[in-house]
Amino acid sequence: MTTVIDIDRLTKRYGTHRGIDDVSFAVEESEIFGFIGPNGAGKSTTIRALLALIRPTSGTARIFGRDCIRDAPEIARHVGYIPSETFFYDGMRVRDLLAYTARLYGVDASDRIAELASRMKLDTTRKIRDLSLGNKKKVGIVAALLHSPRLLILDEPTSGLDPLMQRTLFEILDEENNRGVTILFSSHVLSEVQAMCDRVAILKEGRVLEIQSIDDLRKRSFKHVRVRTTTPIPEHALNIEGVSDLSHADAWTSFIYHGDFTRMFDVVHGLHPEDVLISEPSLDEIFLHYYQ
Amino acid sequence: MTVFLSELRQYRRSLVAWAVGFAIAILFLYPVFESIIAGNADDRAELEALLEGNPTTQALGVDPQYFFTSLGVYALLIAFLLLPAAVQGAGIGLGIITKENVQNTADFLLTKPISRAGVYLSKGAAAMVALFVTSTVFLAASLVALIGNDFAIDHFVLLFLVFPLVQLFFLVLGMTIGTLVSRLSAPLPVALGIAFVLYVVGMFASVAQSNAARAFSPYKYFPSGDVLSGQGYAPLFVILYVGWLAALGVIGFFIFVRKDVPTAR
Numbered sequence: 329m330t331t332v333i334d335i336d337r338l339t340k341r342y343g344t345h346r347g348i349d350d351v352s353f354a355v356e357e358s359e360i361f362g363f364i365g366p367n368g369a370g371k372s373t374t375i376r377a378l379l380a381l382i383r384p385t386s387g388t389a390r391i392f393g394r395d396c397i398r399d400a401p402e403i404a405r406h407v408g409y410i411p412s413e414t415f416f417y418d419g420m421r422v423r424d425l426l427a428y429t430a431r432l433y434g435v436d437a438s439d440r441i442a443e444l445a446s447r448m449k450l451d452t453t454r455k456i457r458d459l460s461l462g463n464k465k466k467v468g469i470v471a472a473l474l475h476s477p478r479l480l481i482l483d484e485p486t487s488g489l490d491p492l493m494q495r496t497l498f499e500i501l502d503e504e505n506n507r508g509v510t511i512l513f514s515s516h517v518l519s520e521v522q523a524m525c526d527r528v529a530i531l532k533e534g535r536v537l538e539i540q541s542i543d544d545l546r547k548r549s550f551k552h553v554r555v556r557t558t559t560p561i562p563e564h565a566l567n568i569e570g571v572s573d574l575s576h577a578d579a580w581t582s583f584i585y586h587g588d589f590t591r592m593f594d595v596v597h598g599l600h601p602e603d604v605l606i607s608e609p610s611l612d613e614i615f616l617h618y619y620q
Numbered sequence: 621m622t623v624f625l626s627e628l629r630q631y632r633r634s635l636v637a638w639a640v641g642f643a644i645a646i647l648f649l650y651p652v653f654e655s656i657i658a659g660n661a662d663d664r665a666e667l668e669a670l671l672e673g674n675p676t677t678q679a680l681g682v683d684p685q686y687f688f689t690s691l692g693v694y695a696l697l698i699a700f701l702l703l704p705a706a707v708q709g710a711g712i713g714l715g716i717i718t719k720e721n722v723q724n725t726a727d728f729l730l731t732k733p734i735s736r737a738g739v740y741l742s743k744g745a746a747a748m749v750a751l752f753v754t755s756t757v758f759l760a761a762s763l764v765a766l767i768g769n770d771f772a773i774d775h776f777v778l779l780f781l782v783f784p785l786v787q788l789f790f791l792v793l794g795m796t797i798g799t800l801v802s803r804l805s806a807p808l809p810v811a812l813g814i815a816f817v818l819y820v821v822g823m824f825a826s827v828a829q830s831n832a833a834r835a836f837s838p839y840k841y842f843p844s845g846d847v848l849s850g851q852g853y854a855p856l857f858v859i860l861y862v863g864w865l866a867a868l869g870v871i872g873f874f875i876f877v878r879k880d881v882p883t884a885r
Contacts, residue, residue: 381726382881409731417725432622432623432729433733
C-alpha cells in the first residue's frame, strides 16, 4: 500500500504561541483518515502546513512522496481542499468561479461541474455575494472535486450544509473513496468521523494523542456502564480507578469505565444491582476522556 | 497566464477611469497653462527673474528658464500629474497583493497548482500592463495636447517617460508594502499617503537642494531642467532608480513566496 500523506515530527510555532508540536502520522492510499479534536487543537494548522499555506518551524510533511512546501504546485494538481469556511471572489458568478478554478487546474471540467452542481443543487448562474453560507460551501465542494483529485483534504466539510446536503456530500465522498481517492477528514463532529473514517488521529493542544482505527477506538476497554439500584449508591462506592463521568438520574447510576473488568464487576456486585447495562460508549464519550 | 488574465479583468474599470482622468487632465490643462504663459510672454524676462530661486517653482522642480517653452509647460504639468500617477501605481500594488487576504481568497488561490512565485509575477505583470495602458493613453493625449507646437521629440520622450517610471516605482513599492502588511481594507488612502509623503520629501529635496533627500523621492530622480537643458537623466539617479526597484522587487517577492498565509477571518 502506498503512503499518500506522511507527516514527520511537524511543528509550527507562532512566536511563543504554540500551533502544533511534533505531529506525526501517515495516511495510506484509499484510506479515510479522521482528524478530531476541539477548536484550537491544531487540526487546521496541520492542514494548512500540508497545503503549503504556512511553513512548518520544523519537521516534514510529504504528499505523494513529495515535499509539501517545495513541490506544492505539483502536489496541488492532485489535491482537492474544502476549507472550513469558504471564501471566493464575491463579484464573480458561480459558473465563472468554477470555470476559473478549472483553468487554474488546467482541466476542462464542464461536464464534471454540471454533474456536481446538479447533485449539490447549486445554481451556477448566481453571484457569489448573493449566496448563503451553505451555498458557498457547495461551491467549495464542487471546486474541490472538479479536477478529480487523488487526495481530498476536508476541514469541517459539513459545516453550513443542511442534513440532506450532508448526506449527498457523504455519498459523493464514498464514491470518490471507492474509486481510490484518499481522504483526510478533519472534524469535531464525531458521528461524522465515526461514520466515514477508517482510522483517526486525536489531537489535543497541538499534539497527536493517539492514532487508532475507529473500531479499536470504540472497542477499547472504554465501556458505558449503567447500574439500577433500589437504594442510592453511596458517594465513595464507585471511587475506584478507571471510573469517570459518574452521574445519577433516578434509580440509574451511569459512568464510563476503563480498566480491569473483574474489579469493576466486584464493585458493581457489591451494590446489589437490580439491572446492569454495559454498552459501547459513543465516540463523543470516548473523546471526552482525552480532554479531561 | 490564468491568474494574469483574471487580475487584468478585475482592473478593467479602474484602469479606464484612471486613463481617462489623465487624458482629460493633460488635454484640458495644457492649453489653459499654455495660454496663461503665452499671455505673459511680453514680461518673460521679468517673470523669469522673479521665478528664479522661487521656492514654489523649486519645490516643483521646474526651471523658470524653460517656463515659456511648450515643453516647459508640459514639464510643469507632469510635475503635478506625477502625484496621481504615483497614487495609481501604489494603489494597484497594495491592492493586488492585500486583496487576497482581505477577501480571504488567499487559501483558494494558493492551494492551486501554481507556485507562489508564479502568482506574484502574474499579479505584477497584470499590474504593469494596467499601468502601461494608462501611460499609453496619457502619451497619446500628451501628443494631441502638444500638436501644433514646435518641440524636440527626444526631450518630450524623456519628460513623458518620468510618468511611467514613477508609476512603476510606486507599483513595486506598493506590492512590497502589501506583502508586509497582508491585510489592508482600503488601499487607496494608504497609497495616497505613501505617494504624498514621498512627494513632500521630493519638494524638500528640491528646495534644500539635498541629494540625500532626493535619493528617497523618485519624483526627483529625473528633473525636467536636466532634460530640457539637453543633459538627459543623471546616470547616478538612473542607477539609484534601478537599484531601488530591484531591491524592493526582490524583497517583496521573497516575502510573498515565504510568508505564512493568515487564517481567514
